[in-house]
Amino acid sequence: MFKKILYPTDFSDVAYKVLDFIVQLKTAGTKEVLLLHVIDQRDVYNMEQHTARWTDISQVRKAWDREISGAMDSIADELTEAGLKVTQLVVCGIPFDSILQAEDEEDVSLTVIGSHGKSNIEEMLLGSVSEKVIRKSQKPVIVIKR
Numbered sequence: 204m205f206k207k208i209l210y211p212t213d214f215s216d217v218a219y220k221v222l223d224f225i226v227q228l229k230t231a232g233t234k235e236v237l238l239l240h241v242i243d244q245r246d247v248y249n250m251e252q253h254t255a256r257w258t259d260i261s262q263v264r265k266a267w268d269r270e271i272s273g274a275m276d277s278i279a280d281e282l283t284e285a286g287l288k289v290t291q292l293v294v295c296g297i298p299f300d301s302i303l304q305a306e307d308e309e310d311v312s313l314t315v316i317g318s319h320g321k322s323n324i325e326e327m328l329l330g331s332v333s334e335k336v337i338r339k340s341q342k343p344v345i346v347i348k349r
Contacts, residue, residue, distance in 0.1 A: 204231050204312070205231050205233050205312040205343075206232055206233065206235065207233075207235045207236075207309070207310070207311045207312050208225055208228060208233055208311060208312065208313050208314070208315055209236075209239060209302070209305060209306050209311040209314040209315070209342075210225055210238050210239065210314075210316075211239045211302045211305075211314070212238065212239070212240055212274075212278065213241075213317075214240070214274050216349065217318055217349040218317045220317065220347050220349070221317050222282070224315060224345065224347055225282065226285045228315070229285060229287060234288060235287065235288040235290070236282050236287050236288070236289050236290070237290050237305065237311060238279055238289055238292065239292045239293075239301070239302065239305050240274075240275060240294075241293075241294055241295070241296055241297075241298040241301040241302065242267075242271070242294070242295040242296075243297070244296055245297070247295060271293055272293075275291050275293065279291055292305060298332045299331075302332070303336065303339055306340060307341070312343075313342060313343050313344070313345065314336065314342060314344045315344075315347065316332075316345070316346055317333065317346070318333055318347060318349055333346055
């Protein structure tokens with residue numbers, strides 16, 4: 204039923220909780236997972252604008268890329284060990300737009316997303332990225348609560 208799942212992650216605690224649910228969805232016919240991390244282009248812009256005078260941006264980006272790559276590989280290894288085919292994708296953009304674009308372009312059956320990301324503002328019922336994905340998605344979305 205859900206052959207290909209989109210798993211967007213920001214490496215938050217809630218995003219890691221999603222892993223257990225994805226592995227369980229293997230019994231519902233899941234064969235493949237598209238593991239997506241979106242580097243928020245607004246964060247990149249702010250970093251470049253506010254630290255360029257004091258820091259070598261290329262070194263910061265290399266460190267950032269190594270950290271992301273390590274986290275993605277770790278998640279991919281866990282999903283692969285569970286018997287799922289994993290494709291990794293890292294893009295720079297606006298998170299909810301990039302998630303919806305990947306959902307469409309990769310023809311996924313389902314998106315599984317955490318309810319809150321790194322901001323994790325307690326007063327909010329749902330994170331802003333999750334909320335926008337739910338509202339605008341053309342495919343089913345499962346939201347995993349924190």
